[in-house]
Amino acid sequence: MMRRVPGRWGGLLLGLCLSVAVPSGAVAAQIAPVASPAAGGVPLDALKQTFRRPAATPFPETNPYTREKAALGKALFFDPRLSRTGSVSCASCHNPSLGWSDGLPRAVGYGMKPLARRTPSVLNLAWGAAFQWDGRAPSLETQAVMPISAPDEMNMTMDLVAERLKAIAGYRPLFDAAFGPGAEIGSETVTAALATFQRTLVSGEAPFDRWVEGDDRAIGPEAVRGFQLFTGKARCSSCHAGWRFTDDSFHDIGLHTTDLGRGKFVPPAVVAMQHAFKTPSLRDLRLQGPYGHNGGLASLDAVLDHYARGGEKRPSLSYEMRALELSPAERADLVAFLKTLQAPPAPIELPLLP
Ligand code: HEC
Ligand code: HEC
Incomplete structure (x- = not known):
């Protein structure tokens, strides 16, 4: 049952749609046999397994779940x-x-x-x-x-x-x-x-997760090609790695910004951390944007334009960032892949405030 909560966005919270699973949800299935080779020479099925969801949610010993x-x-x-x-x-x-x-x-x-x-x-x-x-x-x-x-x-x-x-x-x-x-x-x-x-x-189970678990029809051929680009030629997975599509690290991808990001917390000599920000997860990405730490990328098109150009050249720019040639078909494949990381909408029950 949905309930209105007070606050600025009270009305908006009524039409909630986002998939949220409770801890210890997904059950790990058998690893699929290795089959076709993907871009970069790594067998596709082995590559897929590096993106497999964990079976349970971790809670720290100092603050266990109840x-x-x-x-x-x-x-x-x-x-x-x-x-x-x-x-x-x-x-x-x-x-x-x-x-x-x-x-x-x-x-x-x-x-x-x-x-x-x-x-x-x-x-x-x-x-x-x-x-x-x-x-x-x-x-x-x-x-x-x-x-x-x-x-x-x-x-x-x-x-x-x-x-x-x-x-x-x-x-x-x-x-x-x-x-x-x-x-x-x-x-x-x-x-x-x-x-x-x-x-x-x-995040709830997305079509991509079912594909990783061995359901070959869970995502379309364009999304499979997008995955191969993502992990291959486009090198997205050098930073957006693992099942959450983040390496939990900090990179300067060359966005236009005066914000030092991680650089504020390390000596200036640590050049790579200047203008570096945490790699965001790409699961359940809002497809309409905006994106980036300062909202400077208005749309997915703008994101792909940015990666195609390779970012502002400055000493801190990540060595993974270089101009990338993507055809319109390849861009469409990448977007089709990103869409498969979205779990179907599921309602969340709002709390009744004391
Ligand atoms: C006025 C809007 C606003 C409110 C209110 C707000 N946040 Fe945030 N939250 C942000 C912004 C902006 C950031 C990014 C801040 C930064 O990086 O310096 C953030 C970052 C976070 C992060 C870090 C996420 C990550 O990926 O590292 C967490 C967790 C979080 N907020 C939880 C909370 C909690 C819990 C509350 C209530 C106690 C809260 N926020 C209230 C805007 C808000
Ligand atoms: C060098 C590491 C790196 C590489 C390579 C990389 N990303 Fe990113 N990505 C990041 C970081 C870091 C951010 C956040 C940067 C910021 O806000 O300053 C980001 C932001 C994004 C965002 C916006 C997400 C959000 O919530 O704001 C998308 C979408 C994205 N990347 C997709 C891709 C795709 C697609 C590729 C391959 C073409 C790619 N990334 C390659 C590190 C990387």
């Missing part, structure tokens, strides 16, 4: 009272009906102020190694403090969040169930619950 903790985290994620104005929730920017993002080139923050970067999706982060476009958050737990306390985002303090939540009678039983009777309502429990909920947000 259903109660995830339920509390979900309520907190959708609760605009975590912001100073009481009008902005995590879901205002990470809106499930917009691919857990906001559909905007750059996020709009406190007082409608445009932020410097685009809102990334929060899908499949249980496997993440570092968070934010520049990787400055080492865990989802530490990340959660950042938007809450950023003056230009939710503009709160963790103490004020705790004070507010303590004053809402309905939260007490949720914290008791998640962390034990009388548990502290504070920064540690709030961020642990938010992180647990976010780890349950996993």
Whole structure:
């Protein structure tokens, strides 16, 4: 059952459509026998297996999964009272009906102020190694403090969040169930619950996954050719690797930007990290864009134009980036492949806020 949640995008959240699987969903099947050779000489079936979904979602020992903790985290994620104005929730920017993002080139923050970067999706982060476009958050737990306390985002303090939540009678039983009777309502429990909920947000099974599992008819021939380009001539998979289509690393792909990205956190001598950003996952990509850390790529066409040109030449530009000649048919194949990474829409039940 769908319920309206208060906040800026309350109305939009009614028509949710995004596939979200619960942890420990997919069951690994038999590895298909090696058959036809793909571009680059690696047998196609061996290549496919490097993109196979894992069977279960990992949770850290320091913050293990419980259903109660995830339920509390979900309520907190959708609760605009975590912001100073009481009008902005995590879901205002990470809106499930917009691919857990906001559909905007750059996020709009406190007082409608445009932020410097685009809102990334929060899908499949249980496997993440570092968070934010520049990787400055080492865990989802530490990340959660950042938007809450950023003056230009939710503009709160963790103490004020705790004070507010303590004053809402309905939260007490949720914290008791998640962390034990009388548990502290504070920064540690709030961020642990938010992180647990976010780890349950996993892309549903896409046609590509069925193809990897051996259903040869799950994707069309143009998408198979697109996969071969992606992993071959176009070299996309040198960065967009593995089942989430990210190497969890940072690269400068030569987008027009003054943002130093990862470069802010390493000495200037580490040239390759200047203007480098975390490789985004390509699962459940919103096909209408915009893309990139600053929303500078308006469409998939613009993305392919960018890779065809090879990016702005500067010392930090990744050595994987070089001009790429793609025919219109090859571009269409790449897009057909990217579409097979989308899981069919599935509704998400919104929490009833305490
Ligand atoms: C005003 C819009 C906005 C709000 C509200 C917001 N976020 Fe974000 N979120 C962003 C933007 C923009 C980024 C990228 C920031 C950066 O890289 O510097 C981001 C990044 C993230 C990331 C990192 C994703 C990745 O791939 O590394 C996570 C996780 C996240 N937000 C969770 C949350 C949670 C939890 C909340 C609520 C407590 C929240 N966000 C509230 C806009 C928002
Ligand atoms: C050198 C590593 C690298 C290679 C090679 C590469 N990518 Fe990327 N890709 C990235 C990084 C890093 C970003 C984010 C860059 C930014 O925002 O500054 C990105 C962004 C994207 C985006 C936008 C996603 C989003 O959510 O904003 C798409 C789509 C994409 N790449 C597809 C491709 C395709 C298709 C290819 C092959 C033609 C390719 N990439 C090759 C690293 C790479």
